[in-house]
Amino acid sequence: MDVKGQKESGGISRREFLKDAGILAGGAAIGSTIFLTACDKAKTNTETTTVTQTKTIIVIPPADQSTGSISFTLNNKAYLVTVEPGWTLQYLIHDRLGITSVKDMCFGYGACGSCTIIKDGLPVLSCMLLAIECNGAVIETAEGIAEANHPLIEAYILNNCMQCGYCTPGLIVTAKALLDNNPDPSESDIMNVMAGNICRCGTYPQHIKAVLEASRWILENK
Numbered sequence: 001m002d003v004k005g006q007k008e009s010g011g012i013s014r015r016e017f018l019k020d021a022g023i024l025a026g027g028a029a030i031g032s033t034i035f036l037t038a039c040d041k042a043k044t045n046t047e048t049t050t051v052t053q054t055k056t057i058i059v060i061p062p063a064d065q066s067t068g069s070i071s072f073t074l075n076n077k078a079y080l081v082t083v084e085p086g087w088t089l090q091y092l093i094h095d096r097l098g099i100t101s102v103k104d105m106c107f108g109y110g111a112c113g114s115c116t117i118i119k120d121g122l123p124v125l126s127c128m129l130l131a132i133e134c135n136g137a138v139i140e141t142a143e144g145i146a147e148a149n150h151p152l153i154e155a156y157i158l159n160n161c162m163q164c165g166y167c168t169p170g171l172i173v174t175a176k177a178l179l180d181n182n183p184d185p186s187e188s189d190i191m192n193v194m195a196g197n198i199c200r201c202g203t204y205p206q207h208i209k210a211v212l213e214a215s216r217w218i219l220e221n222k
Contacts, residue, residue, distance in 0.1 A: 070135040074099070075144030083131045090115040090126035093141065101142035101169035102126055105198070113197030116170040117141050123177040123193075142169035145176050151217040152176055155210040163201035171197045175211045183218045185211065 071080045074093070083092060088108065093099045103114035110128040117126045118140040146153050152172055162168050171194060178185055178193045190211045
């Protein structure tokens with residue numbers, strides 16, 4: 001059977017098929033471009049609205065019926081948030097509120113100390129604490145310590161405590177909690193308190209020097 005016979009009996013030629021397929025593919029590509037552009041505009045509008053509305057108190061809309069609301073103070077700012085039962089405090093602070101100093105080097109096993117925060121005056125591993133349990137808590141991170149111009153920040157810089165810097169916030173927070181409760185610690189005190197903080201770059205001796213220097217400054221300026 002020849003091609004002409006196929007076309008006369010209701011079939012289509014190879015050229016017509018490729019032409020029609022090209023039109024369909026082109027239309028789909030144009031439609032996808034328009035759709036993606038609209039999504040980008042919607043995303044931009046949403047982000048702009050969020051930034052405008054976010055001030056001292058942040059409200060996160062509930063995701064489902066199993067959520068609950070908590071309020072707490074974080075770095076001297078009041079927060080009201082809606083959280084899910086399985087959220088850890090580390091996830092809430094880092095991923096939802098954007099406080100990036102609260103790291104997660106050990107994937108939530110509580111083994112590295114990089115997610116340490118101060119909760120109600122005590123150093124706590126935020127990856128091991130559920131956010132829903134923190135209603136009414138007073139929480140402090142490295143950002144709050146820096147904003148308060150604590151002498152630890154300058155001491156850490158002068159003593160070159162940072163290499164990669166990943167562990168630094170957790171160590172500073174741990175040291176701040178120690179100095180709050182014991183402004184005149186010994187080297188042994190510092191080593192015992194910081195035993196749960198892993199420094200992959202191995203600058204442990206410099207951390208001890210920095211804490212002792214900050215301690216001297218605190219005692220001299222009491």
